[in-house]
Amino acid sequence: MTTRWLDDTELATWVRLAAVLELLPGVLDSQLRRDSELTHFEYYVLAMLSEAPKHTLRMTSLAQQTNATLPRLSHVVRRLEDRGLVERFPCPEDARATNARLTAKGWEKVRETAPGHVATVRQHVIDALTPEQITQLSAIAESILSTLDPDGNLTALYHRYDTTPRPDR
Amino acid sequence: MTTRWLDDTELATWVRLAAVLELLPGVLDSQLRRDSELTHFEYYVLAMLSEAPKHTLRMTSLAQQTNATLPRLSHVVRRLEDRGLVERFPCPEDARATNARLTAKGWEKVRETAPGHVATVRQHVIDALTPEQITQLSAIAESILSTLDPDGNLTALYHRYDTTPRPDR
DNA sequence: TGGTGATGGTTGTAGCAACAACTATTCAAC
DNA sequence: GTTGAATAGTTGTTGCTACAACCATCACCA
Numbered sequence: 001m002t003t004r005w006l007d008d009t010e011l012a013t014w015v016r017l018a019a020v021l022e023l024l025p026g027v028l029d030s031q032l033r034r035d036s037e038l039t040h041f042e043y044y045v046l047a048m049l050s051e052a053p054k055h056t057l058r059m060t061s062l063a064q065q066t067n068a069t070l071p072r073l074s075h076v077v078r079r080l081e082d083r084g085l086v087e088r089f090p091c092p093e094d095a096r097a098t099n100a101r102l103t104a105k106g107w108e109k110v111r112e113t114a115p116g117h118v119a120t121v122r123q124h125v126i127d128a129l130t131p132e133q134i135t136q137l138s139a140i141a142e143s144i145l146s147t148l149d150p151d152g153n154l155t156a157l158y159h160r161y162d163t164t165p166r167p168d169r
Numbered sequence: 170m171t172t173r174w175l176d177d178t179e180l181a182t183w184v185r186l187a188a189v190l191e192l193l194p195g196v197l198d199s200q201l202r203r204d205s206e207l208t209h210f211e212y213y214v215l216a217m218l219s220e221a222p223k224h225t226l227r228m229t230s231l232a233q234q235t236n237a238t239l240p241r242l243s244h245v246v247r248r249l250e251d252r253g254l255v256e257r258f259p260c261p262e263d264a265r266a267t268n269a270r271l272t273a274k275g276w277e278k279v280r281e282t283a284p285g286h287v288a289t290v291r292q293h294v295i296d297a298l299t300p301e302q303i304t305q306l307s308a309i310a311e312s313i314l315s316t317l318d319p320d321g322n323l324t325a326l327y328h329r330y331d332t333t334p335r336p337d338r
Numbered sequence: 339t340g341g342t343g344a345t346g347g348t349t350g351t352a353g354c355a356a357c358a359a360c361t362a363t364t365c366a367a368c
Numbered sequence: 369g370t371t372g373a374a375t376a377g378t379t380g381t382t383g384c385t386a387c388a389a390c391c392a393t394c395a396c397c398a
Contacts (some may be wrong), residue, residue, distance in 0.1 A: 003284040010295050013303050016310035017294065019323040021194055022236050027317060039354085060376065067191050072355060074378055096363045096376045115172040125186065126179050128312045134182050136305045141185035143297045148196060154188040208384085229346065241385060243348055248384095265346045265393045 024124065031120045036113040041066065042076060043113060046085060046102065050110045055102035058091060062100060064153045085109055193293065200289045205282040210235065211245060212282060215254065215271065219279045224271035227260060231269055233322045254278055 006014060029040045036043070048065050049055050057065075063073045077100050080086040085106035091097035102110070126134065145155065175183060198209045205212070217234050218224050226234075232242045246269050249255040254275035260266035271279070295303065318324070 003287060004291065005287060006290070006295065009300075009303060009307065013307040013310065014290055014294065015324050016307060016314060019318055020310050020313050021190060022323060023317040024313070025190055026236075041354095058376090067195075069356070070377060071357080071379085075354080078378090091376095094364075094376080098377065118172060118174060121175070121183055122173065124316050125183065125313055126175065128316060129309060131178075133305070133309050133312070134178060136302070137309050138178065138182040138185060140298060140302050140306050140309075141182065141189050143302070144189050144193070144294055145185060147293050147297055148192040149188055154191060155184050210384095227346090238386070239347060240349085240387080244384080247348090260346095263346080263394075267347065 027124055028117070028120060031116060032113070035116045036109070038109075038113065041068070042080060043117065045073070045076060045080065046106055046110050047114075049086065049100060049102040050107060055107065056099050059098045059100060065156055067154055080106070196293055197286070197289060200285060201282070204285045205278070207278075207282065210237070211249060212279075212286065214242070214245060214249065215275055215279050215282075218255065218269060218271040219276060224276065225268050228257075228267045228269060234325060236323055249275070 025040065032038045032040055032043050038046070044066055045062065048062060049057055059070065059073060059077070062068075062077075063070050066073065068076070077086055077088065081088060084103060087101050087103055088098050089101070091099045129137065145152075149155065194209065201207045201209055201212050207215070213235055214231065217231060218226055228239065228242060228246070231237075231246075232239050235242065237245070246255055246257065250257060253272060256270050256272055257267050258270065260268045298306065314321075314324070
C-alpha cells in the first residue's frame with residue numbers, strides 16, 4: 001500500500017485549512033469568555049436550547065446536537081444549572097430520561113450574548129469573503145461533512161433555515 | 170450599535186463550517202492516537218521539527234509555528250523527551266534559549282506516522298472535493314487567515330512549497 | 339559595573355474533557 | 369411476572385491545557 005501524497009495545491013489548501021482549524025476556535029472562545037463568561041461549548045448548549053420548542057431538550061439529543069458525550073454534557077449542564085442558566089427535571093414520558101430547560105435568566109443570557117458572537121463570526125469569516133466565496137464555502141463544507149456527519153446531527157438546527165433542504169432519506 | 174444578523178446563506182455557511190470545525194479535529198486526533206499513540210499537537214510538533222534544518226528549532230519559534238504557549242510546549246516536549254522522540258539542549262548562541270531536536274527514533278516515528286495521517290486528510294477533505302473546490306478553498310482559507318494569522322506564523326512551513334508566493338510586505 | 343527592564347524557559351496549580359464504572363429504568367422474551 | 373439486555377444519566381479518575389509565579393540571561397545605559 002503506497003501513499004498518495006498531497007500535490008502542491010492540495011498541500012497548500014490543507015495547510016491553510018489546518019491553520020483555520022487551529023486558530024478560529026480559539027478566537028471564538030476568547031470572545032465569549034471575555035464578554036459573556038461562557039465557553040464556546042456552553043454557549044452552543046444554551047443556543048441549542050434557545051432554538052428548541054419550549055426551550056427544552058432531552059440530554060441525549062442535546063448531546064447529539066453538540067457532538068458531546070453524555071458524561072461531558074452532564075458536567076457542563078450541572079455547572080450551567082449552578083449558575084441559574086438552565087434547569088433539569090425528569091422527563092414525564094420516560095423516567096430514565098432527563099430534560100434540560102433554559103431558565104428566564106438563561107434566555108436573557110443568550111439574547112445578550114448573541115450579538116457579540118455574531119459580530120466575531122462576521123469579522124473573521126463572513127466579511128472576509130465575497131458573496132461568491134460564501135456560496136462556495138457552503139458547498140465545500142457540506143461535501144466535507146458528508147463523511148464527518150452523514151446524519152447531519154450538528155446541522156440539524158440549521159435545516160429549518162435551509163431554503164433548499166436535502167432530499168429525505 | 171445594532172447587530173447585523175446573518176442572512177440565510179451566510180447562516181447556512183457558518184453552521185456548516187462550525188460543524189467542520191467541531192468534527193474534523195477530533196477525527197484527525199483519533200486516527201493519530203489510535204495508530205501512532207500521538208495527539209495531533211504532538212504530531213505537529215514532531216512534523217515541524219522534521220522540516221527544520223538539522224531537525225532542530227528554538228522552543229520559542231516552535232511555539233509560534235504550532236500556535237502554542239511556551240508553558241504548553243514545554244510540558245509537551247518534556248513528555249516527548251521522556252519517550253525518546255525529542256531531545257533538548259541549551260542553545261550555544263543564547264544561554265537563555267533551549268533548542269529542541271528530533272532524535273533518530275523521533276524521525277523514524279514521523280516517517281511511519283505520516284502516511285496514515287495523510288490518508289485521513291485525503292479521505293475526509295481532499296478526496297471529498299473537486300479540484301476546483303480545492304482551489305476555491307485555498308483562497309477562502311487564505312482570506313480568513315488574513316485576520317487570524319496576519320504574519321503567517323502557522324503557514325510559514327508551507328511557504329516553501331508555495332508555487333505562487335505572496336508579494337513581499 | 340551594576341541596575342533595570344525585557345526575553346526565554348520551567349515548574350506548580352486549577353479547571354475542563356475523555357474514559358470507565360456505576361445506578362436506575364425500560365423493553366422484550368419466555 | 370421475572371430475567372436479561374439495552375437505554376439514559378451521573379459520578380469518580382486520569383491526563384492535558386491555561387494561567388501564574390518563578391529563575392536565569394541578555395541588552396541597554398547611567
